[in-house]
Amino acid sequence: MSSALSNIANHLTSRTEFSPHWIELARDAVIDTLGCMIAGARDASVQAVTTAFAAEMNGNGTHWLVTGGRTVSSISALVNGTAAHALDFDDNFHPARAHASAVLVPALLAAISRDHPVTGRQFLEAYMTGLEAQSAVGSGVNPSHYNKGWHGTATVGAIGAAAGVARLLGANTEQTGQSMSLATSMACGPKAQFGTLVKPIHAGIAARNAVEAARLAMAGATGAIDVLEKPQGFLDLFGGDEPVGWADNKPNGRHIIETRGLVTKRHPCCASTHRAIDMLLDLKAEYGLREEDIATIDAKVGISAVKNLPYPKPSDEMQARFSMQYCLATAFRRGALSLADFTMSALSDGKKSLLMDKINMHSFTADEERGHERLPHELTVTLTNGEILRRSRLHAKGAREDALGEDQRKAKFIDCLEWAGRPANSVYEQLLSMPRAGSMLSLLAGIWSKEDDVETG
Incomplete structure (x- = not known):
């Protein structure tokens, strides 16, 4: 018998073609998130996380930190995810009621290293897999889930991002579904934390949860594949007062990044x-x-x-x-x-x-x-x-219906780097080549801190 997660996983893994327009939209979202991540690196929320886990950030890991140095994948996702959301300048994704990219990009970065290199195109396809998974999961519970007081970034964001990480790790359909199932057991985050340092940490926790759930699934850990809809499952506990469910969820050939899009923030606030x-x-x-x-x-x-x-x-x-x-x-x-x-x-x-x-x-x-x-x-x-x-x-400036132009996106990226005290130089133009990059790590070398000692090979 099929389940909501197995249907979602089947759809995600059967999608093998991504149009040039979708790739371009994904590239722009990743670039915007990288800028927000760099700008947020010095925020008090990030400082708290790096202080708490200082022992794990001794440079022995293989995964990049926006604050400088390297660490293990889980801590990388936690720190970078917190930084991406620290200034509330990162994008919104209405289908998931989440800051989709602040979870997805750090989680995906934590899945690549010198030992597991990927191309820019592979990274962007994994990003779109995670985004589509967030939309599919969110469609069954929102807006009721969000209105009840759950922070979709921490809940739906983690579950969907796990599918994106699974794709980068080479997961099959079953492992993709199990990645999301395991992430469901980690999903949490009350909106009562808005206005505190915990709110951006939600994004970091979600990114870390996505990475750990996917790695556990790849190692053979399994959960209930019908955890979304079964009694005492996600819908039952997290659905709110008027949940929709997934019975009528029928994805089509068009990708959500085109049909709904992301909202690139014009203002650095809620x-x-x-x-x-x-x-x-x-x-x-x-x-x-x-x-x-x-x-x-x-x-x-x-x-x-x-x-x-x-x-x-x-x-x-x-x-x-x-x-x-x-x-x-x-x-x-x-x-x-x-x-x-x-x-x-x-x-x-x-x-x-x-x-x-x-x-x-x-x-x-x-x-x-x-x-x-x-x-x-x-x-x-x-x-x-x-x-x-x-x-x-109905739509804020920066939404698909009133999108920012490239000059505006570039100006925002440069502002973010300058806020962090980083020289912008030609970094933005370099990142525009992401879909053609043979190595995502080599491409990102232009925005690593000088002291990071990142080998890009």
Whole structure:
């Protein structure tokens, strides 16, 4: 009898053709994630992880660390995954309700080494396998799973990424399904941790879990292949109030990276703020608004978005990334948001803005949301002269429907490297050749730290 995981694994391993367009989209997502990973390497969350596991990072391993040096694969995935998500600048993937690439890219990096080299094309195909697996698993539980309070990055992200790692390790269909089954037993992460250092560590834990689950499966460990749908399984325990299940999940020939795509973040903060930020900046530009022109700002967002943003008066830079009030006020005042806006000094200055006190946020009702995967966020700006400006937006800038151009993607990558104190040089152009690279390690040598002593052979 077939199961949800066996059906997913069959689909993943039967896909052998990847169009040039899909490969290009995957390349852009990997490059964006590498930039975010480098920018986040000095974050306090990453420092905590590297301090905790300092004994395991003595340079004897074969897997690269964004913080410098080498270690074993599991710790590499943990550190690099935490760094990728540390600044909340990494992409979003709506089908999984996850920061898909912040889990996938570090997990896949931890599966390659001098002893297990791969080409750039192999890496990108494994990335797309993991992305499609995240979508397939997430389709059965979301949005109910996410709305219940589970961080999809830590749960669905880990299960799906395990399939991508399995592909790089040469897994067959059964081993791919077992990789995901084992990862299901490791999946956890409550959204109550948003606004703390644990939130980015969720991505690192998920990447580590994906690597370990795939390696265990390749070594012969097995779990319940019907763990997603069986009693006391993933759907039963993690599905939330209105789970969909996988009975009607019928994948087709087109890849999810094309049909849904990823959201490349324009702003380094929680994605729940992005559509409101985009609308407010558009209104500012269209009407030449000044802060003194505004009486009130009202943002109507999804129920989960309100839960994701519980800090109207943030006390540190992590909370600021999860504050609608701070993000909107700062974006309006500065005309954009940058990594520099989420530091303690910027927070101290930004909280002096009177605009924060004029911003209100509320959610749709459960009845309004029922039956909809997503609803447009709405922004109402009331001016001091009594005029009312209204906008609604279903997709943030950076989504497939309003994608960033290559110049914008390159500028973001360079900003990330400069934030980390790394020279950008021609690294971005080199990474664009990823699909043709004979060695992923050799290609990535351009962004290793000088002290990493990485042999690229």
